[in-house]
Amino acid sequence: MSRRQLGAAALVLIALALVPVLASTYQTQLLTYGLTLAIAALGFNLLLGYTGLLSFGHSAYFGAGAYAVALMMRYSGITSMELFILGGLLASAALAALFGVVCVRHTRIFFAILTLALSQVLWTLAYKFFWITGGTDGLRVPFAKLTLVGGLVSADQFDKFVDAYYYYVLAVFCICVALMWLIVHSPFGKTLQAIRDNETRARFLGVRIWRYRWLAFLLSGTFTGLAGILWVPLNGLTTPDVLYWPQSGKIVFFAVLGGFRNFTGPIVGAVIFNYLEVYAIAATEYWQLALGVVLIVLVTFLPAGIVGTAQRLAARSR
Amino acid sequence: MEIVALQVLNSLFYAAVLFLIAAGLSLIFGVMGIVNMAHGSFYALGAYITAWAVAAAAPAIPAAALFVLLFVGALAVAAIGLALEPTLIRPFYRRPEEYQLLVTFGLLLVLEDLMRLVWGGTPRTASTLVDSLGLIQIGGLPYPVYNLVMIGVGVAAALALWAFVYRTKFGVLLRATAQDRRMAAALGINVERIYVLAFGLGCFMAGLGGAIVVPTQAAVLGMGVEVLVIAFVVVVIGGLGSLEGALVGALVVSALRTVTIQFWEEIELAALYLIAAIVLLIRPTGLFGRKG
Numbered sequence: 001m002s003r004r005q006l007g008a009a010a011l012v013l014i015a016l017a018l019v020p021v022l023a024s025t026y027q028t029q030l031l032t033y034g035l036t037l038a039i040a041a042l043g044f045n046l047l048l049g050y051t052g053l054l055s056f057g058h059s060a061y062f063g064a065g066a067y068a069v070a071l072m073m074r075y076s077g078i079t080s081m082e083l084f085i086l087g088g089l090l091a092s093a094a095l096a097a098l099f100g101v102v103c104v105r106h107t108r109i110f111f112a113i114l115t116l117a118l119s120q121v122l123w124t125l126a127y128k129f130f131w132i133t134g135g136t137d138g139l140r141v142p143f144a145k146l147t148l149v150g151g152l153v154s155a156d157q158f159d160k161f162v163d164a165y166y167y168y169v170l171a172v173f174c175i176c177v178a179l180m181w182l183i184v185h186s187p188f189g190k191t192l193q194a195i196r197d198n199e200t201r202a203r204f205l206g207v208r209i210w211r212y213r214w215l216a217f218l219l220s221g222t223f224t225g226l227a228g229i230l231w232v233p234l235n236g237l238t239t240p241d242v243l244y245w246p247q248s249g250k251i252v253f254f255a256v257l258g259g260f261r262n263f264t265g266p267i268v269g270a271v272i273f274n275y276l277e278v279y280a281i282a283a284t285e286y287w288q289l290a291l292g293v294v295l296i297v298l299v300t301f302l303p304a305g306i307v308g309t310a311q312r313l314a315a316r317s318r
Numbered sequence: 319m320e321i322v323a324l325q326v327l328n329s330l331f332y333a334a335v336l337f338l339i340a341a342g343l344s345l346i347f348g349v350m351g352i353v354n355m356a357h358g359s360f361y362a363l364g365a366y367i368t369a370w371a372v373a374a375a376a377p378a379i380p381a382a383a384l385f386v387l388l389f390v391g392a393l394a395v396a397a398i399g400l401a402l403e404p405t406l407i408r409p410f411y412r413r414p415e416e417y418q419l420l421v422t423f424g425l426l427l428v429l430e431d432l433m434r435l436v437w438g439g440t441p442r443t444a445s446t447l448v449d450s451l452g453l454i455q456i457g458g459l460p461y462p463v464y465n466l467v468m469i470g471v472g473v474a475a476a477l478a479l480w481a482f483v484y485r486t487k488f489g490v491l492l493r494a495t496a497q498d499r500r501m502a503a504a505l506g507i508n509v510e511r512i513y514v515l516a517f518g519l520g521c522f523m524a525g526l527g528g529a530i531v532v533p534t535q536a537a538v539l540g541m542g543v544e545v546l547v548i549a550f551v552v553v554v555i556g557g558l559g560s561l562e563g564a565l566v567g568a569l570v571v572s573a574l575r576t577v578t579i580q581f582w583e584e585i586e587l588a589a590l591y592l593i594a595a596i597v598l599l600i601r602p603t604g605l606f607g608r609k610g
Binding site: 048052054056102105106108109110112113114116117118120121124125128129245249252256286288289291292293294295296299300303 | 409421425427543558588595598
């Protein structure tokens with residue numbers, strides 16, 4: 001990491017830390033959503049950007065995290081966020097490990113189809129086994145029942161708790177970004193990129209391609225699961241919708257919007273998408289139509305995404 | 319025993335519809351090498367357009383003439399496909415697959431919401447067609463004649479497609495282009511024309527699938543994605559790019575679906591994907607697939 005990059009990261013962090021002080025409760029909450037989604041995008045892009053595998057089924061891991069929290073709350077009465085994170089991570093990692101075994105034997109189109117297919121299976125199971133999952137009614141995860149940091153922080157005052165949860169998510173987000181940065185710049189991450197760029201050559205160098213892809217899949221799913229875990233108390237409810245294909249589509253969209261050839265692209269894409277979605281839904285009933293048009297335009301004319309295009313413009317003006 | 323006979327017929331009817339959709343998907347992949355994520359939406363479009371046309375024309379023309387509208391629905395979808403391929407899809411043939419998947423995914427989002435915009439959330443039916451043909455007694459149980467006729471249409475479509483691909487000059491050009499695009503272009507074949515016609519044909523079949531289904535069950539929002547996911551299972555089992563594979567896959571999937579719905583409805587899709595996953599593990603290219 002260069003000094004300039006460190007400086008920029010520090011500035012962004014300070015700005016993010018100031019948000020609850022300067023902005024309204026609503027805006028703080030909105031950005032909390034954005035940060036959780038950014039974690040999902042970060043995880044997704046380990047596969048698309050760094051391993052060259054396009055998953056259309058990341059809703060499965062997001063939903064696994066969310067449902068793990070909801071089921072723990074319903075059946076065991078746990079309220080501690082740390083325990084939720086632990087349980088949710090185990091659930092989404094186990095799921096990603098299992099699905100990964102099947103999916104990583106294939107690349108490109110078959111990979112995309114398989115990931116989509118498996119996530120749809122999970123969706124129908126959540127939908128049809130309603131006596132466990134609540135069916136379309138979903139499961140409630142009341143925000144106010146949550147306790148953070150080993151029970152030290154609980155929801156006595158709504159506004160304060162929103163701020164506290166924001167800082168909690170921000171802290172987890174920073175850990176995730178740092179971890180992912182280390183992963184993609186480690187020898188492991190470099191190997192993934194080598195496999196992405198030339199599979200045959202990597203194989204000749206003695207790299208065990210499936211194992212590396214499987215590990216990338218596992219990490220990617222687990223990060224996305226963590227996003228689901230943090231998201232569900234905020235939303236107060238989990239329904240089969242989080243497992244349904246449009247949720248996967250959204251995660252793909254984050255990465256393409258920001259630019260998946262960039263480390264920061266998906267993060268920026270997720271946060272911007274979150275604002276777009278909230279304000280577009282308020283403005284029009286047909287926001288999915290607008291989304292589709294934006295996606296087609298992006299893919300056709302701006303494949304580098306927002307961050308990639310901005311970098312290119314900045315480089316040209318220098 | 320009669321129940322079994324009816325379930326076999328139901329399964330065949332469903333297989334006919336699935337074959338039309340999966341064969342279109344496979345054809346487009348086989349010729350152009352792209353997987354059309356919006357393919358299910360073309361099926362839904364076929365269903366909606368047909369239901370809309372039947373509802374509009376039903377009071378004016380006799381019931382027998384309404385059957386022509388099935389093909390009108392399919393042709394309308396083909397026309398949409400013919401317009402979309404050169405404008406939207408063509409720039410993507412030379413780009414990585416991720417982009418091809420993404421652009422057709424964008425198309426899927428647009429089409430799904432356009433259908434909501436035009437036809438709204440209420441289900442659309444065209445059951446007049448089923449009623450007009452009446453019922454037949456099979457072992458003492460009534461069964462709609464419409465379903466029998468449409469199984470026949472499915473068989474006819476399969477035969478016509480086979481003859482078209484393997485017995486006509488255009489079929490030869492199509493297969494040559496599928497095998498080696500550059501060589502075909504060097505030999506003077508108009509590849510762009512082949513592509514646009516193949517895409518239109520694929521869309522026609524998806525649209526026909528939708529048109530056949532809509533008299534028996536209403537056109538609803540989300541039906542496109544639902545069928546896309548099942549069509550993927552069909553082509554994964556049969557082998558992407560193979561028409562024989564689409565036929566066998568459609569028969570397997572519809573039989574499996576009929577059985578699971580009968581005995582354990584909750585695991586229907588899960589069972590389908592389990593089979594697909596097993597096929598992929600044992601034969602990665604499907605039962606009839608070529609190396610992609």
